[in-house]
Amino acid sequence: xxxxxxxxxxxxxxxxxxxxxxxxxxxxxxxxxxxxxxxxxxxxxxxxxxxxxxxxxxxxxxxxxxxxxxxxxxxxxxxxxxxxxxxxxxxxxxxxxxxxxxxxxxxxxxxxxxxxxxxxxxxxxxxxxxxxxxxxxxxxxxxxxxxxxxxxxxxxxxxxxxxxxxxxxxxxxxxxxxxxxxxxxxxxxxxxxxxxxxxxxxxxxxxxxxxxxxxxxxxxxxxxxxxxxxxxxxxxxxxxxxxxxxxxxxxx
Amino acid sequence: xxxxxxxxxxxxxxxxxxxxxxxxxxxxxxxxxxxxxxxxxxxxxxxxxxxxxxxxxxxxxxxxxxxxxxxxxxxxxxxxxxxxxxxxxxxxxxxxxxxxxxxxxxxxxxxxxxxxxxxxxxxxxxxxxxxxxxxxxxxxxxxxxxxxxxxxxxxxxxxxxxxxxxxxxxxxxxxxxxxxxxxxxxxxxxxxxxxxxxxxxxxxxxxxxxxxxxxxxxxxxxxxxxxxxxxxxxxxxxxxxxxxxxxxxxxxxxxxxxxxxxxxxxxxxxxxxxxxxxxxxxxxxxxxxxxxxxxxxxxxxxxxxxxxxxxxxxxxxxxxxxxxxxxxxxxxxxxxxxxxxxxxxxxxxxxxxxxxxxxxxxxxxxxxxxxxxxxxxxxxxxxxxxxxxxxxxxxxxxxxxxxxxxxxxxxxxxxxxxxxxxxxx
Numbered sequence: 133x134x135x136x137x138x139x140x141x142x143x144x145x146x147x148x149x150x151x152x153x154x155x156x157x158x159x160x161x162x163x164x165x166x167x168x169x170x171x172x173x174x175x176x177x178x179x180x181x182x183x184x185x186x187x188x189x190x191x192x193x194x195x196x197x198x199x200x201x202x203x204x205x206x207x208x209x210x211x212x213x214x215x216x217x218x219x220x221x222x223x224x225x226x227x228x229x230x231x232x233x234x235x236x237x238x239x240x241x242x243x244x245x246x247x248x249x250x251x252x253x254x255x256x257x258x259x260x261x262x263x264x265x266x267x268x269x270x271x272x273x274x275x276x277x278x279x280x281x282x283x284x285x286x287x288x289x290x291x292x293x294x295x296x297x298x299x300x301x302x303x304x305x306x307x308x309x310x311x312x313x314x315x316x317x318x319x320x321x322x323x324x325x326x327x328x329x330x331x332x333x334x335x336x337x338x339x340x341x342x343x344x345x346x347x348x349x350x351x352x353x354x355x356x357x358x359x360x361x362x363x364x365x366x367x368x369x370x371x372x373x374x375x376x377x378x379x380x381x382x383x384x
Numbered sequence: 385x386x387x388x389x390x391x392x393x394x395x396x397x398x399x400x401x402x403x404x405x406x407x408x409x410x411x412x413x414x415x416x417x418x419x420x421x422x423x424x425x426x427x428x429x430x431x432x433x434x435x436x437x438x439x440x441x442x443x444x445x446x447x448x449x450x451x452x453x454x455x456x457x458x459x460x461x462x463x464x465x466x467x468x469x470x471x472x473x474x475x476x477x478x479x480x481x482x483x484x485x486x487x488x489x490x491x492x493x494x495x496x497x498x499x500x501x502x503x504x505x506x507x508x509x510x511x512x513x514x515x516x517x518x519x520x521x522x523x524x525x526x527x528x529x530x531x532x533x534x535x536x537x538x539x540x541x542x543x544x545x546x547x548x549x550x551x552x553x554x555x556x557x558x559x560x561x562x563x564x565x566x567x568x569x570x571x572x573x574x575x576x577x578x579x580x581x582x583x584x585x586x587x588x589x590x591x592x593x594x595x596x597x598x599x600x601x602x603x604x605x606x607x608x609x610x611x612x613x614x615x616x617x618x619x620x621x622x623x624x625x626x627x628x629x630x631x632x633x634x635x636x637x638x639x640x641x642x643x644x645x646x647x648x649x650x651x652x653x654x655x656x657x658x659x660x661x662x663x664x665x666x667x668x669x670x671x672x673x674x675x676x677x678x679x680x681x682x683x684x685x686x687x688x689x690x691x692x693x694x695x696x697x698x699x700x701x702x703x704x705x706x707x708x709x710x711x712x713x714x715x716x717x718x719x720x721x722x723x724x725x726x727x728x729x730x731x732x733x734x735x736x737x738x739x740x741x742x743x744x745x746x747x748x749x750x751x752x753x754x755x756x757x758x759x760x761x762x763x764x765x766x767x768x769x770x771x772x773x774x775x776x777x778x779x780x781x782x783x784x785x786x787x788x789x790x791x792x793x794x795x796x797x798x799x800x801x802x803x804x805x806x807x808x809x
Contacts, residue, residue, distance in 0.1 A: 151424045153805055154400055155449025155542040161497065162531060162541065167524060168513055176510060182497060183508030184397040201424050230446045233431040242430035250633045252425055273446065274542045335539035335546035336553040340442070370436060374443075 143288050146178035146190035148211055150204050151231055151257065152197030156222035157181055159277040160194075170281055173288050192217045192287060194280075198224040198231045199258045212264040217287065220260040221280065223273040223342045223375045230273070231257040232376035259376075268293065273342035273375055276328050296326040299346035300339050304330035312338045318363050318371050323349035323378065344377040351378070387412050389780075391790050395422075396797060398498040398508070400450055401804020405793050407776050417776050419769040419797065421639035423808040432755035437463045437724070437746050438549045444742065444757065445543045448806045450493065452543045453486040453534060454735035455742075461609055461731030462742045463549055467722055467750075474709055475551030475718040476608075478537050481705045482547065483607055483733075484698035485533025489541060490736035491653070491691040492530060494801040495578070496523035499688055502795050503585045519581065522574050526695070529571050533702065536560055551719035558710060565706040568699055575696050579671050582692060587675075587685040588792060592774045594682050594767060595646050596655035597628060599734050605656070605663040605697060607734045613659050615680050616645040622732045625741045629758050639807040641766035642758075648766035651738025652800065653690035654681065668697035684771055685799045691736075724750035735760050737803050761807035764800050771796055 147157050161167065161182060177187030193215035199205060212218055223229040234242055235256050243252050260266055270280055286293045296302075300321035304311075312319035312333045319338035321330065325346045332339045351372075358368045372378055389409035395402050402423045408416040428447055435443055441459035445452040457479055464471060471479075496519060497509045504519075506512060513520050531541045536556050538544030546553045556564075599606035600613035612620045612628045620628050631640040643649065661669070661679040672678070672693045677686055726748040732741050738760030745754040775796055779789045 151426055153446055153449040153452070155446075155452065158449050158493075159542065161493070162527075168520070171510060171513070176508075179508075180395055180397045181400060182398060183510065184501070185507050186397070200426070204424065230431065230443055231426055233435070233443070234427050236434070237430060242427040245430040245433075246425065246427050247633065250635075252638060254425060254427065274449065331540055332545045334554075337539075337545050337548060367436070370439065374439070 142173065142175040143192055144175045144177050144187070144190045145192045145194065145284075146187070146211070146215070147176070147181070147194045148178070148196070149181070150195070150197030150208065150225070150260075151200040152222065152224040152229065154181055154196065155274040156196045156272075157194070159274050160280065162277055166281065170284075173285065188214055190215060192219060192284075194219050194221050195225055195260055196222050198228045199260065199263050200231065200234075200255050201253060202255065205263055208260065208264055217267045218264065219268045219270060220266045221270045222275050223271050223377055225260045226269045226271040227344065227375055227377040227379070228257045228259045229375050271325070271343045271377065272328060279327055297347040298326050299349070300324045300326045300328065300330050300333065302326055303328070304333045307334055309333050310336075312336065313357070313361055318358055318361075318368065320371060320378070322357070323351060323354045338371070340371060340374050341378050342375045345379070349378070389786055389789065391786060391793070393790065393794060396794060398501065399798055399802050399804060401802070401807070403797065403802065403804050405772065405797065407772070407789065407793065409776065409780060412780060414773060414777050414780065417773040418636055419765060419772050421637045421765060421804055421808060423638055423804045425638055425808045428809045429755045429757060432744070432752045435752050437467070437744075437750040437752060440744065440752055440755075441547065441549070447757065447759070447809045448803055449542055450490050450803060451486060451735045451737065451806070453482050453538055453541075453547070454733055454740055456544050456547045457483060457608060458731045458733040458735075458740050458742045460547060460549060461733060462729045462744045463746070465729035465731060466727030466744060466746050467725050468727070469550055469720055469722040471551050472718050472720055474555075474712050474715065477705050477709050478552050478555065478718065479547060480607060481702055481709075482534055482537040482544065484702045484705070485530045485537065486541070487530075487698050487736050488695055489527050489530025489534065491695050492523060492527040495688060495691055496527075498801075499795075499798050502791070502798065522577055522581070526571060526574050526578070529567060532567070533564065536564060548719065550722055553719060555715060555718050561706050561710060565703055568702055572699060575692070575699055578692055578695070579674060582689065583674060587683065587688065588795065589683070590685060590775055590778065590796070591682045592684070592771055594684070595644055595649040596658045596680065597644060597649050597651050597763065598655040598659045598739055599732060601660040601663040603663070605660050605701075609732060612732065612739070614644055614649065615658050618644060623730050625730055625732060625743070625758065629741070629763060631758065631762065637765065639765050639804070640762050641769070642763040643766060648770045649763065650684065650767045650800075651760050651763045652687055653694050653736075654684070654687040655738060656734060657681070657690040657693060664693065665697045665700045667700060668693050671696050684796060687799050687801065691801070724748075737761055737801050738763060757809055759803070759806045759809055761800070761802045761804060764802065765807060768797055768800055768802070
């Protein structure tokens with residue numbers, strides 16, 4: 133591709149997955165309209181899910197999934213050594229994601245529940261950033277394809293990378309949606325960082341905070357609003373903890 | 385004859401998740417062949433404990449990045465059966481439409497992005513953008529259509545949002561449905577082109593007699609709920625899924641294995657085709673005949689062709705579904721109210737890769753106390769494992785090279801379109 137009339141050097145990219153569903157990396161192949169021109173920006177040297185190429189000479193590593201096994205720690209550290217820029221993509225990579233729900237129990241208990249007598253190795257779930265240095269986080273369950281494309285283009289062209297600081301509520305209002313609280317459901321839109329296009333409230337279901345907190349999110353006042361709407365404290369906490377994305381809220 | 389062989393494929397590419405192939409041949413005899421799933425287990429069944437019933441579909445959709453709509457629908461079926469919730473007919477139709485969108489995008493992803501490079505001798509679909517642009521255009525347009533159906537009905541393709549307990553939280557407008565119907569109609573020529581394309585490719589000739597398990601159609605090709613059937617003549621109720629799956633654990637793999645009347649069985653497009661051929665749309669049957677695909681077919685590579693046949697079928701049936709929804713009118717919200725109550729139930733749904741079961745115990749507060757999920761690829765893993773041994777034996781007899789055997793073994797596993805993360809959920 134050309135940028136300002138000059139042929140840009142293709143960025144060598146590797147896509148790697150750990151504990152997760154691989155849904156985020158699939159988003160990369162999901163935007164049919166722009167996929168071909170997006171791929172033109174890049175040289176995909178390692179992307180096991182769609183390609184048999186297995187190169188180690190990548191500049192940018194997109195890493196999906198959380199960490200829950202010893203051998204994943206080893207593999208992640210190797211990727212960190214090779215990559216100039218390591219990007220955590222998706223809520224599992226950024227925060228541990230739904231996998232963190234496993235951490236409510238002892239590891240012995242969860243292994244016993246699923247595998248019975250057969251012992252399977254597993255660890256408490258950690259985000260990518262708890263194990264290695266992360267240069268950039270792109271949250272979402274799944275990530276928004278548009279956002280990943282925009283950010284990868286920014287990386288390639290050296291532009292500033294920006295995320296919205298305002299909450300999902302702003303995007304939701306712009307769509308003239310009825311407030312989900314008025315539909316009788318809990319919505320984490322007031323405290324969650326925007327950028328998803330308010331996809332959940334636009335379908336009349338509550339936001340679950342998969343993108344992490346908006347700037348200056350006021351959790352106390354959010355909890356009060358939810359209580360005032362008649363939701364019980366355990367129900368509110370279940371939503372707040374679902375993706376382990378709203379760290380500060382969980383400490384309180 | 386090739387005497388010794390030592391093949392180790394670490395983290396097979398172009399499949400969802402992590403699996404290894406190990407083959408060892410000494411003096412012309414197969415010593416060992418293994419399909420070993422090395423995916424990290426996530427323990428969803430443990431995670432589900434203590435979760436509210438209406439969050440179970442949201443949580444379990446995260447089992448899979450490809451078939452999240454199937455997981456959501458299976459979870460909803462289990463919850464709604466447990467609480468005896470009657471879902472309105474229009475909501476049922478819209479859910480099936482979302483399901484068809486997923487089947488289309490998932491099958492096309494497999495056929496044209498993951499499997500096709502084997503037939504064109506490339507490492508991925510990316511070189512095909514230049515060498516076979518017409519194939520890539522077909523892939524993008526049909527996958528795009530599948531995604532558009534999912535986005536419109538379910539709010540999103542990966543991890544749907546509007547499929548909720550009781551029905552559908554937001555219905556599409558009449559105009560949106562009419563436009564969608566028109567687009568599907570226009571894309572029928574694309575699926576015909578896929579049929580034409582695969583006529584130019586030859587599926588490897590390999591047969592191992594297999595038992596095929598799927599939902600049993602009663603008056604139409606089955607996708608959501610109903611009796612369970614096998615080509616060996618086993619018929620069981622949906623609630624009797626444990627007798628149909630018989631999961632067990634092997635030490636060399638993190639995925640469980642499953643069996644029924646034989647040492648292993650297969651689920652997926654070919655299993656559905658073999659059990660329910662009569663319920664396919666006439667035009668889909670015609671497409672099958674072009675490839676000489678008739679029930680019961682025991683060549684696992686023909687699963688690719690069965691997926692094409694199903695793509696054709698779901699596209700045509702989607703048009704019928706839209707017509708029925710339009711006739712019924714399009715209410716804004718299609719969701720039954722319900723009372724939370726205790727219960728236990730099993731949901732069975734045909735995910736793109738085969739039959740999927742969720743089983744929940746729910747307490748009087750609507751909290752999940754126990755959960756079991758049996759995944760299509762888990763059911764296929766033992767069959768892949770046994771196919772592999774037979775395939776290698778046949779290839780040794782033919783005097784094939786390590787390279788040929790590796791390539792064909794990889795293609796065999798890919799033909800099952802395994803969803804490995806799912807299988808180790």
